[in-house]
Amino acid sequence: xxxxxxxxxxxxxxxxxxxxxxxxxxxxxxxxxxxxxxxxxxxxxxxxxxxxxxxxxxxxxxxxxxxxxxxxxxxxxxxxxxxxxxxxxxxxxxxxxxxxxxxxxxxxxxxxxxxxxxxxxxxxxxxxxxxxxxxxxxxxxxxxxxxxxxxxxxxxxxxxxxxxxxxxxxxxxxxxxxxxxxxxxxxxxxxxxxxxxxxxxxxxxxx
Numbered sequence: 185x186x187x188x189x190x191x192x193x194x195x196x197x198x199x200x201x202x203x204x205x206x207x208x209x210x211x212x213x214x215x216x217x218x219x220x221x222x223x224x225x226x227x228x229x230x231x232x233x234x235x236x237x238x239x240x241x242x243x244x245x246x247x248x249x250x251x252x253x254x255x256x257x258x259x260x261x262x263x264x265x266x267x268x269x270x271x272x273x274x275x276x277x278x279x280x281x282x283x284x285x286x287x288x289x290x291x292x293x294x295x296x297x298x299x300x301x302x303x304x305x306x307x308x309x310x311x312x313x314x315x316x317x318x319x320x321x322x323x324x325x326x327x328x329x330x331x332x333x334x335x336x337x338x339x340x341x342x343x344x345x346x347x348x349x350x351x352x353x354x355x356x357x358x359x360x361x362x363x364x365x366x367x368x369x370x371x372x373x374x375x376x377x378x379x380x381x382x383x384x385x386x387x388x389x390x391x
């Protein structure tokens with residue numbers, strides 16, 4: 185996994201969703217290849233998050249409660265094949281990979297067949313991946329496995345990459361793309377069921 189410097193510790197956060205604002209504390213801890221992220225907001229809400237690094241960004245999938253969701257990063261290569269790096273609590277704190285088998289396409293939004301591999305390199309059953317765009321937000325769905333999966337994401341690197349939160353079952357998912365600048369991080373974030381974009385800033389405790 186790439187590194188973006190020292191980000192472990194406690195951060196003071198302030199955010200905005202639509203007309204609502206919030207504040208609280210974010211604790212980040214790295215375990216193996218993944219960052220554990222935990223929010224405690226002043227309104228009493230708690231969120232669990234799963235973070236991975238892409239260039240100078242920390243990509244985090246979060247969900248309210250005690251269960252952290254899965255996170256995935258898709259990147260289009262020069263030949264327009266889509267590769268993936270992903271994590272979910274089912275594989276603890278290691279990273280899996282993925283690669284589309286068809287079709288190669290120059291945009292993120294499309295229907296593809298993708299094969300995923302666990303940290304040990306063992307492949308799983310190929311899944312159908314549907315990516316649709318709604319303004320600047322992307323909705324994802326996977327079918328063909330034991331149960332359907334759904335996710336929400338944002339484009340990166342001039343829409344040549346896509347980061348997303350994903351999970352099965354109920355509950356609202358959120359995906360945050362943080363950019364680190366010194367002792368501060370700033371994020372745009374998306375939430376399932378909406379095409380709006382939220383904002384969050386984090387300041388390292390003591391800055």
